[in-house]
Amino acid sequence: MSGHFVFDPAIENDFPNFVTHLECSYTGETFPSNQIHGLSPAGKPLLVRYDLPALATSVSKDALAARPGGFWKYREFLPVRQSSNVVSLGEVMTPLIPLHKLAAKGGELLIKDEGRLPTGSFKARGLALAVAMAKELGIRRLAMPTNGNAGAAMAAYATRAGMETTIFCPDDTPEVNVSEIEYQGGKVYRVNGLINDCGKIVGEGKEPTGWFDCSTLKEPYRIEGKKTMGLELAEQLGWDVPDVIFYPTGGGTGLIGMWKAFAELEAIGWIGSKRPKMVAVQSTGCAPIVKAFEDGEEHAPLWENAFTIASGIRVPVAVGDFLILRAVRESGGFAIAVEDKDIVQAQAEVAREEGLLLCPEGAATFAAYKQSVAEGRIKASDRAVLYNCATGLKYPMPVISRRLDKNQPIDYSSI
Amino acid sequence: MSGHFVFDPAIENDFPNFVTHLECSYTGETFPSNQIHGLSPAGKPLLVRYDLPALATSVSKDALAARPGGFWKYREFLPVRQSSNVVSLGEVMTPLIPLHKLAAKGGELLIKDEGRLPTGSFKARGLALAVAMAKELGIRRLAMPTNGNAGAAMAAYATRAGMETTIFCPDDTPEVNVSEIEYQGGKVYRVNGLINDCGKIVGEGKEPTGWFDCSTLKEPYRIEGKKTMGLELAEQLGWDVPDVIFYPTGGGTGLIGMWKAFAELEAIGWIGSKRPKMVAVQSTGCAPIVKAFEDGEEHAPLWENAFTIASGIRVPVAVGDFLILRAVRESGGFAIAVEDKDIVQAQAEVAREEGLLLCPEGAATFAAYKQSVAEGRIKASDRAVLYNCATGLKYPMPVISRRLDKNQPIDYSSI
Incomplete structure (x- = not known):
């Protein structure tokens, strides 16, 4: 892409990567970064740690300011190593x-x-990274519970990356969310429960199906x-x-x-x-x-x-x-x-x-x-x-019922 | 606003303005720019003309590249004179x-x-300018026929600018459009006809109501x-x-x-x-x-x-x-x-x-x-x-009906 303003991180030159390890957010125990991880053995989220002094010498505020586009421009602060694994759907810096x-x-x-x-939601940020890292780690099948927007983001980014997704949502999830998940290539089920019930179905399904669990903070x-x-x-x-x-x-x-x-x-x-x-x-x-x-x-x-x-x-x-x-x-x-x-x-x-x-x-x-x-x-x-x-x-608004008949004289004083 | 990336054109210093006149797109007849205009006397759209040589000396590609935000950054190419008349709802450069x-x-x-x-549509571009210029010219009440998205954009920008809007749409306009127009401060009527029927209602209502007609190309x-x-x-x-x-x-x-x-x-x-x-x-x-x-x-x-x-x-x-x-x-x-x-x-x-x-x-x-x-x-x-x-x-998608019962054993081989 020749355009100055089309920052397509998937085809730009590789960026340096500064990930040093993963760390349990509760116990501080450390883990190597280049492996598939879910929660830590303590059942708590893992955090990505970086060589921040090295990062600081590699990128400047001016360099970032000159990059167009949205969140992928912060590549040095992110865990994706290979640019070919970056998955982009046209992110913008949100106003x-x-x-x-x-x-x-x-x-x-x-x-x-x-x-x-x-x-249409902030879920794009998290799921773009989850999908890109899943791609980098060789994962092909993703699953997740969702209240709607996370599922839509995962389906879209996974489809863009050529991966399969199975998604579970509460049965009263807005119709637009359910439809957009499926339409964008996900497979979606409504469940008679809340998001934690859906999460349980994903958790229990991991072993028999080989899904990778993309639940909030579980990767x-x-x-x-x-x-x-x-x-x-x-x-x-x-x-x-x-x-x-x-x-x-x-x-x-x-x-x-x-x-x-x-x-x-x-x-x-x-x-x-x-x-x-x-x-x-x-x-x-x-x-x-x-x-x-x-x-x-x-x-x-x-x-x-x-x-x-x-x-x-x-x-x-x-x-x-x-x-x-x-x-x-x-x-x-x-x-x-x-x-x-x-x-x-x-x-x-x-x-x-x-x-x-x-x-x-x-x-x-x-x-x-x-x-x-x-x-x-x-x-x-x-x-x-x-x-x-x-x-x-994406959400219901009050219904408006005001009507005019084009075949009748219009009383403009009442409009 | 101190932030480098929050380009709020309404509170930035004034930009130079290069409008010279308006011109009938059909006959070439010219008109002064600082007056309220609809169609030309020939019934055709008016085009805004600029002093392009002067414009060229006033702005550079580099200067534009350094401005964040969306379409308002092209201020030198646009007709709004006073920055205080610019109406912004957080435009972005679309990806x-x-x-x-x-x-x-x-x-x-x-x-x-x-x-x-x-x-959520390209109508924001046109209506932001129409509303800003209406504000600059002292107009307070706007009307328009719409198939949906233009009405939503006009209502939102006019509300932001403190102006009134009355909007007419075909009776099968998607519910979301009708609702968003009204919810964002417009007054909307469904009409048993198409957009040209709605346009006729606006045209005939101009005189009795004092509306300014914001129909496509009519301003x-x-x-x-x-x-x-x-x-x-x-x-x-x-x-x-x-x-x-x-x-x-x-x-x-x-x-x-x-x-x-x-x-x-x-x-x-x-x-x-x-x-x-x-x-x-x-x-x-x-x-x-x-x-x-x-x-x-x-x-x-x-x-x-x-x-x-x-x-x-x-x-x-x-x-x-x-x-x-x-x-x-x-x-x-x-x-x-x-x-x-x-x-x-x-x-x-x-x-x-x-x-x-x-x-x-x-x-x-x-x-x-x-x-x-x-x-x-x-x-x-x-x-x-x-x-x-x-x-x-904003548009209907296929309805998905796949369901799971959390109280029954789940056959993962069928998912």
């Missing part, structure tokens, strides 16, 4: 959109609109993809961080990933020690992280009878619970639950006032922002970033 | 995605995915927005043009706009005299431009009983017909109609093989590409660009 009308007085409120990524690379949310945000802000980040938290990979990104950026001297307050946003109908945060617990037990209209954060139990809670606490942030009615109202308010259609999970972050300002948990003058994790177009 | 598996042997096939723009600025498709494509290809462009053609603003962009780029010496073959893609159920092209006519009469599943190109009569036909002929291109069944098949093929979900109109361009290669109308070795004008997520 930061100021909400001038809705920011608290004297403050700055920015939406990071992840709906612009391939398959080490989705978090590296989500890490790019932190790298990208810092770059967009001129290698700075905002005062506070509101993140819709289901499995929490993105929150954990951003926290890891900021640590790596500080280690190479690109940002200072300032951190945003990390705010985990959940629904009052499914708030295991909020409860554990308030109870001072390290882990968050399964939330019974989970329900919320924001299905992406309807995750009753998260394998990375302690990592979410650790990041939230170290950052001086908090976990907060909002009611479904406030999510609905927040979504309508942002659309009506700013012309921006958020997904319910994104709208939950705006509801949480308002609540946090009102309760004094953040300052009105803070620069706050809200993650809109998916395009609002 | 060019290579279809490695589906390109003809020895050729290169690129999808320009316009679904990544605000409101001079949507085409300037669509022109950025040509600027952006040329920049992405290293200031070059592809061999052929397949463009889904309803009102044709984008095709006309790209043709204008290439002329302006040649005038300032940024590209040479080479032009892509411009291919207007329509459906066999609504092919007025194809018929006029084949009949050697300058204008395309209304197509009776128009029907196609690709509602965006269900436009029975286009006020810019002669401009579309002129560009197609001057480019050495052609107009081509594809059958609905081939659109459906093309959409499924691209999703299944490449993991990319196109809209029906975008899928029509892939069907047209295959047909054109097969018939020898283009060379297999050509570098072809297909415009996917909207996200495929």
